[in-house]
Amino acid sequence: MWPLDPSRKEVLGFAVSCRVLTLVLQVLTRFLCSSTPIVYWFSAHLLLDQEPLLKSLEAVPGKPPAGDPPPGQKVPRNSIMGLLYNWKTCSLVTRCVLGYFVTYWLLGLLLHCNWLPWT
Template sequence: MEPWGRPDPHLREVVWFAVRCRALTLLLQVLTRFLGCSSPVPYWFSAHLLQEHEPLLRSEGTDDQTRSGDSPLCKPPASHGKGTPGNPVVRLLLSRRAMAPLSRCVLGFFLSYWLLGLVLHCNFLPWT
């Protein structure tokens, strides 16, 4: 390309490609934000999957106790140094070898999404 002569004929293709890549990135970021932040349905569905298929989240009592509101998610936190932690996610992560495969997939997705978002966002890369 000559500095003061005719422009490169491929410049239009390069600019068009850059505009389309930026539009696609913007669209993906906006869709991810709409689905992840403003809609609780993905979180409800993943919580439903974990609650139904993970035996570590089920209470030790009968079904009548669970229906009355005594679920393991509503238990008060355990005392420091005794028993399992009160947070069910921490309890699942500490006993990951005994988890169901579906629970590993759900928690693995959310942990990898969090870690990838943390790394990419801190490096000023396109991530929501």
């Protein structure tokens, strides 16, 4: 076996440190997002406080809201789908929260299917 010159040692060290960092980030993401619901509580709190469309929906699941929906808005049974359908009328906070979760979902779908590191 040949002796490792400094450039090979640096490349090997860089590759190992990148892999360790990737593994640590994956494990941390799994622990934070799977075992603690704080991320979801905070985003739900933001949505309930900032979004007027959610305030207009009744709290009874499965029952359509009383009255007609506002003009140009579609009100489905699932309130998250209602926010996605009415994207243009949502507040900036709602767009940011929904954009984060939709982007996370799409990136995870694309990267995981291609054997790239994603949690």
